[in-house]
Amino acid sequence: MAQWLEMSYVLTNMDDERINTLYPPDTFPIEIRHYLCQWLEEKDWEGFSPDQSDKEPIAQALLNDAVLLLESVAEQQNIVERMKLLQITKNMMTRPAMEFAVKIRNIFRQEKMILCEKLANKRAEGKTPDFEELSFLKNTVFQLQDRRKRFHSCKEDINWEMVNFEALQSVHAKTPSEHSLRELQMLSKKIQELKINQSSLIRECLGMFTETLTKLKQCQDNFIIKMNVWQWEQHKSVIGYPFSDDLTHLQNWSEQLFAVNSNLRQEWLLIPDLPKEIGEKLTGLLQELIQSSFVVEKQPPQVIKTQSKFSAVVRYLLGESLVSGQPVTMKAQIINELQARNVNLALCDNVGELINHTAILDRNTATKTTNANFRHMSIKKIKRADRKGAESVTEEKFALMFLAEIFITGHETPFKIHINSQPVVVIVHGSQDINAVATIIWDCAFAEPDRVPFVVPDRVTWKMMIETLNVKFCSEVGTNHNLNPYNKHFLAQKIFDQPEYANDLSDSVVTWCQFNKEVLAGRNFTFWQWFEGAMDLTKKHLKPYWSDGLIFGFIGKQHVHLILKESPSGTFLLRFSDSEIGGITIAYVSHENGIPMIQNIQPFTRKDLEIRCLGDRIRDINEILYLYPNVPKHEGFKKFYTEQQPTNSGYIPVSLQTKVGTVPEIDGSHISGELSALNVEDTYPL
Numbered sequence: 309m310a311q312w313l314e315m316s317y318v319l320t321n322m323d324d325e326r327i328n329t330l331y332p333p334d335t336f337p338i339e340i341r342h343y344l345c346q347w348l349e350e351k352d353w354e355g356f357s358p359d360q361s362d363k364e365p366i367a368q369a370l371l372n373d374a375v376l377l378l379e380s381v382a383e384q385q386n387i388v389e390r391m392k393l394l395q396i397t398k399n400m401m402t403r404p405a406m407e408f409a410v411k412i413r414n415i416f417r418q419e420k421m422i423l424c425e426k427l428a429n430k431r432a433e434g435k436t437p438d439f440e441e442l443s444f445l446k447n448t449v450f451q452l453q454d455r456r457k458r459f460h461s462c463k464e465d466i467n468w469e470m471v472n473f474e475a476l477q478s479v480h481a482k483t484p485s486e487h488s489l490r491e492l493q494m495l496s497k498k499i500q501e502l503k504i505n506q507s508s509l510i511r512e513c514l515g516m517f518t519e520t521l522t523k524l525k526q527c528q529d530n531f532i533i534k535m536n537v538w539q540w541e542q543h544k545s546v547i548g549y550p551f552s553d554d555l556t557h558l559q560n561w562s563e564q565l566f567a568v569n570s571n572l573r574q575e576w577l578l579i580p581d582l583p584k585e586i587g588e589k590l591t592g593l594l595q596e597l598i599q600s601s602f603v604v605e606k607q608p609p610q611v612i613k614t615q616s617k618f619s620a621v622v623r624y625l626l627g628e629s630l631v632s633g634q635p636v637t638m639k640a641q642i643i644n645e646l647q648a649r650n651v652n653l654a655l656c657d658n659v660g661e662l663i664n665h666t667a668i669l670d671r672n673t674a675t676k677t678t679n680a681n682f683r684h685m686s687i688k689k690i691k692r693a694d695r696k697g698a699e700s701v702t703e704e705k706f707a708l709m710f711l712a713e714i715f716i717t718g719h720e721t722p723f724k725i726h727i728n729s730q731p732v733v734v735i736v737h738g739s740q741d742i743n744a745v746a747t748i749i750w751d752c753a754f755a756e757p758d759r760v761p762f763v764v765p766d767r768v769t770w771k772m773m774i775e776t777l778n779v780k781f782c783s784e785v786g787t788n789h790n791l792n793p794y795n796k797h798f799l800a801q802k803i804f805d806q807p808e809y810a811n812d813l814s815d816s817v818v819t820w821c822q823f824n825k826e827v828l829a830g831r832n833f834t835f836w837q838w839f840e841g842a843m844d845l846t847k848k849h850l851k852p853y854w855s856d857g858l859i860f861g862f863i864g865k866q867h868v869h870l871i872l873k874e875s876p877s878g879t880f881l882l883r884f885s886d887s888e889i890g891g892i893t894i895a896y897v898s899h900e901n902g903i904p905m906i907q908n909i910q911p912f913t914r915k916d917l918e919i920r921c922l923g924d925r926i927r928d929i930n931e932i933l934y935l936y937p938n939v940p941k942h943e944g945f946k947k948f949y950t951e952q953q954p955t956n957s958g959y960i961p962v963s964l965q966t967k968v969g970t971v972p973e974i975d976g977s978h979i980s981g982e983l984s985a986l987n988v989e990d991t992y993p994l
Contacts, residue, residue: 312345315419316447318426330418335403336411337396343381344374346512353416356409367405374408375400380505383498384462441527442564448520449571452513456579459509466502469495513579517572517586521593524568528593531561532600536757539603543730546610546752547776548783555605555623559677562601562625569594573718595723598714601625602727605679608708610732611744612687620682620729622710627671627678631715636669638680638712644693648707648728648761660706660734661688669712680710690734702743705731705751705762731762746824746836749780766821770800771814773823777839785847787855795862799839805829807864833889841890849917850892858882858935858944859892865908871936872897873904878933880941882922885911892922896932907931909968920964923948928966 319327331338341348351370356363375397382393400408473495480488535558545551573590576582606621622638630636642660667680692704708729713722731751733744753776755764777799778791791799800806800813803822824836831838842861846854853859859882872879877899885891891911898905912925923945926932935944952963 311349311416311419311423312341314423314444316342316451318422330415330422334399336408336415339393339396340374340378340400341415343393344377346515347374347377348412353409353413356406356413358406358410360406363409364406367409371400371405371408377508380501380508383501384458384465384505441523441530442561442568445520445523445527445568446564448516448523449568449575452516452520452572452575452579455509455513455516456575459506459513459579462502462506462509466499466506469499469502473499510579510581513575514582517576517582520572521586521589524565524572525593528565528597531558531565532596534558534561535600535603540757542607543752543755546730546748548779553605555603555625559625562597563628565597566594566601566626566629569597570718591719594716594719598626598716598723599725599727602710602712602725604710604727604729607730608685608732610730610748611741612732612734613738613741614687614690614734614736617684617686619685620708620710622667622680622682622727624669624678624680624714627669627676629716630669630671630678631717634715636680636712636714638667638669638682638710640665640667640682640685640708640710642687642690642706642734643709643728645705645762646693648709651709651726660690662686662708663688680712687734700743702733702735702740703747704733705747706734707731707761728761742837742840743824745840746834749776749836750820750823767817767819769814770803770816770818773803773818774799774814781843781846784843785851785854787851789855789857791862794860794867798862798864798867801864802828802838803835807866831887838889842884842892845884845890845892845914845917849914850922852948853882853922853945856944860936865895865906868895868908869906872906875936875938876934878931879936879938880932880934881936887911888913890914894926894929894932898931907968920966921948921950924950925966929968931968 327338331341356367378393378397378400382390382397385393473492476488476492476495480492538555538558541549541551542553569590573587576586576590601624603623603625604620605623606619608620609618612618620640624630640662641658642662644659647657647659663686664682664684667682669678669680671678690706692701709726710729711724711726713724715722731748733747735741735744751762751764754768754772755762774791774796778796782788782790797813800816801809803818804813804816805828806813822835824834827834828838846859846861850859854861861882861884863881863883865886868881868883872881872895875897877897880894880896882892882894885893888911891913893911894909896907896909898907909929912922916925920928926941926945927949933941935941952961
């Protein structure tokens with residue numbers, strides 16, 4: 309029957325000519341395939357072939373059984389369908405039994421080829437079969453409804469014929485006659501046939517339920533996989549990976565799964581003598597579906613400062629199924645890592661105090677969405693776990709757990725659900741923010757799908773690390789200009805403290821400690837703190853320069869000396885400072901007595917660039933002429949120059965300029981009218 313269920317869906321999109329070729333009306337009309345689907349698929353037809361005369365008796369027995377079954381089915385149909393089926397049975401009896409058996413074998417083979425071809429086409433086109441599977445399930449529900457109606461019709465016929473039989477039996481008992489005896493025998497035979505047909509319908513329904521529950525679970529498992537993928541991509545989007553937050557497709561999928569489950573449950577209740585295990589399986593699938601249909605659509609910030617407001621949105625994809633008049637209140641509570649692994653522990657102990665931790669599931673009829681909007685939550689206090697070794701508070705991960713009880717029509721007890729947010733780090737001071745972000749970056753980048761909360765490896769390959777840094781940098785800055793191979797190699801040299809290492813470091817292992825616990829050699833800050841400083845400076849003050857490829861950025865002094873020493877005087881490049889967090893410096897070449905000297909101007913910081921932008925500072929410095937390798941600076945940076953606006957205030961305008969190597973003159977009451985340019989930081993003779 310499973311094969312016919314699939315074929316019945318395929319046939320809806322097949323032209324009539326092809327259907328008649330597959331099921332020839334004169335030799336094997338489609339009605340035989342439809343009404344005898346379960347019986348046909350229970351038999352083995354592959355063993356028949358025209359030259360096997362020894363199997364002729366078996367083929368004849370099967371043909372006789374098919375005729376009897378189809379005659380029994382005909383009795384339950386309306387007059388038009390009954391006459392049609394009876395004519396088919398007469399035609400069947402005129403054909404050779406072996407020809408009948410071989411015909412069925414060939415039809416089954418053709419059906420399998422059609423189904424395989426359909427599956428191959430879907431794979432070739434990259435289509436997901438989810439909605440086709442749902443259409444198949446809905447079609448099965450319709451067939452169950454048809455069989456249920458036929459069952460009840462058959463039951464009514466039995467009841468009616470039993471009344472007739474008892475009345476005739478009473479008459480025959482008083483005045484026996486051969487006529488009344490024959491009528492009793494005919495009625496008895498008819499009642500027996502009706503009971504056989506009724507039992508056959510029950511068996512068909514049971515078989516269809518078994519098959520449909522398997523298909524429903526497969527389709528629902530696919531839905532849950534897609535939900536997990538959506539949540540995983542949401543998690544990775546913190547780094548900057550692409551992510552579509554559109555849940556429309558998944559909501560439609562969820563709603564249709566719910567409808568199929570509800571309709572199957574209704575049929576199970578209406579058809580008698582079906583095992584209670586079917587209802588239990590449907591309830592189990594429904595529980596799983598409801599749980600999976602809750603999603604944190606808008607995650608709380610992953611670094612949360614106590615006493616600060618934040619928000620989160622939980623979406624319920626099955627909002628249409630909520631019982632009207634019974635509002636659902638969702639509650640939020642904060643849980644630690646151990647509680648995230650064991651929901652029973654979370655329900656027993658509260659590790660923090662949340663303000664405004666409840667919200668109503670509201671249905672928006674315009675957008676057809678159902679959300680619980682936690683608008684003004686705040687963590688009043690937090691209870692931390694005992695820390696291990698040198699673990700800091702910014703390495704401890706928590707989560708928000710959202711809970712609710714959902715009432716579904718037809719179910720007496722509510723469905724209890726819970727869903728956790730992505731991990732969050734709770735801080736009490738703004739100075740902890742950068743280190744807390746490092747914990748989140750590491751978690752989002754390197755956590756495995758379906759992990760135990762919130763387990764993450766403490767070491768990864770540099771190849772994984774640099775990919776994360778590149779994606780994060782481009783996402784945070786808002787640029788399509790990626791880190792180049794020189795940038796990536798320099799960053800590897802820096803984190804591994806190997807400034808002279810020239811070979812590939814892709815397979816080298818980076819530890820969490822190297823990333824954000826151990827300070828860099830000769831510095832008082834970690835690798836992440838330094839990298840984040842350069843990223844933040846670029847985001848706020850250098851984005852257009854970086855996007856236009858004017859900033860070399862991550863490059864070491866030795867590499868700078870190597871590429872500039874052969875360049876003409878005044879050739880320069882822009883790089884991020886090694887010694888200062890969030891600083892950009894200009895390295896340029898000059899010649900003294902024919903000897904090239906590499907000069908590194910004191911880094912410009914955020915405060916410097918707020919006073920005067922980078923383009924104007926580059927215009928001010930007469931010592932730099934060509935952006936490496938040979939771009940005249942006015943050609944590369946002209947669009948960033950600020951033109952002085954005329955004023956009618958009556959005052960003489962004043963401008964600030966950057967000079968290299970000058971120091972402000974201070975006489976106690978006056979500072980020189982020129983803004984001191986930054987002193988030469990380092991001079992290296994080559």
